[in-house]
Amino acid sequence: MGADEGPRLRDIRLRALNDAPASFASSYDREVAFPPETWAERLADPAARWWVARTDDGADAGLVCLRMEETGGHLLSMWVAPEARAARVGSRLVDAALAWARENAAERVRLWVVDSNEGARAFYTRKGFVPSGRTGALTREDGPDTPETEFVLSLVFRQARREDLPAIVAMLADDPLGAQREGDPSDERYLAAFDQIDANPYDELIVAEVDGKVVGTMQLTYLAGLSRLGAERCQIEAVRVAASTRGGGLGRKMIQWGIDRARARGCVLVQLTSDKARTDAHRFYGNLGFAESHVGFKLAL
Numbered sequence: 001m002g003a004d005e006g007p008r009l010r011d012i013r014l015r016a017l018n019d020a021p022a023s024f025a026s027s028y029d030r031e032v033a034f035p036p037e038t039w040a041e042r043l044a045d046p047a048a049r050w051w052v053a054r055t056d057d058g059a060d061a062g063l064v065c066l067r068m069e070e071t072g073g074h075l076l077s078m079w080v081a082p083e084a085r086a087a088r089v090g091s092r093l094v095d096a097a098l099a100w101a102r103e104n105a106a107e108r109v110r111l112w113v114v115d116s117n118e119g120a121r122a123f124y125t126r127k128g129f130v131p132s133g134r135t136g137a138l139t140r141e142d143g144p145d146t147p148e149t150e151f152v153l154s155l156v157f158r159q160a161r162r163e164d165l166p167a168i169v170a171m172l173a174d175d176p177l178g179a180q181r182e183g184d185p186s187d188e189r190y191l192a193a194f195d196q197i198d199a200n201p202y203d204e205l206i207v208a209e210v211d212g213k214v215v216g217t218m219q220l221t222y223l224a225g226l227s228r229l230g231a232e233r234c235q236i237e238a239v240r241v242a243a244s245t246r247g248g249g250l251g252r253k254m255i256q257w258g259i260d261r262a263r264a265r266g267c268v269l270v271q272l273t274s275d276k277a278r279t280d281a282h283r284f285y286g287n288l289g290f291a292e293s294h295v296g297f298k299l300a301l
Contacts, residue, residue: 021143022140048065068106073101073106133263156257160198203219
């Protein structure tokens with residue numbers, strides 16, 4: 001929306017507040033009294049951008065705002081008119097906001113969803129958002145507080161796809177140890193292993209993508225066990241960062257993202273192993289708070 005579209009923003013925002021009052025912290029009665037200057041200020045804010053969706057007949061049918069913060073983008077004021085909810089309007093609005101976030105070098109986008117809004121939670125999950133583990137209460141002016149959950153989408157880290165295998169295998173092979181045990185990325189055994197990981201809800205093969213290139217990878221495996229009162233733990237394996245990207249902090253961000261993901265899932269422990277020869281890696285994990293608490297053993301078959 002342009003800076004001169006204050007009246008248009010007012011009209012569709014008031015429709016949203018009137019249609020879904022329980023989804024917003026503000027209220028129709030509050031914002032209907034705003035002067036024109038308030039709507040103009042919202043559109044003029046350099047840290048935020050607003051998008052409106054329009055139907056084929058020219059009617060406004062959706063709204064979203066993305067505000068840039070120190071931690072990334074914050075998706076706000078999302079609403080789609082009832083008559084447009086079967087036409088992927090919400091998905092297109094979110095895609096527009098995410099594209100702008102990427103243009104501004106944001107590494108993640110967050111949002112809050114009211115817990116009782118199952119439709120919205122399912123929608124954002126389909127778009128790749130996951131619960132961050134943070135919860136709160138939406139404080140409304142005209143009603144009781146409503147429990148809500150923060151959802152986060154990483155713009156750097158995502159689940160791997162089959163077409164990522166050549167880049168992943170290349171990173172696995174790019175050190176003295178890996179060079180001895182990796183092979184042709186097109187080997188059917190890699191493809192079979194990927195399919196098995198991809199089909200297992202307790203396994204996640206993750207990649208880091210920067211400027212359209214896969215430059216990092218790791219595997220997260222969620223392990224059930226009877227110890228620790230039946231708690232689940234997260235195992236991190238096969239952590240690699242492309243040589244061209246090392247030294248820029250990507251590895252630290254990747255491990256922290258994995259830890260946050262395990263915490264949001266409810267894991268009580270994150271564990272990993274590192275070859276004795278990888279002394280630099282040992283220092284790296286120690287600086288991240290990992291403790292050398294166990295002795296590991298392996299038996300080659």
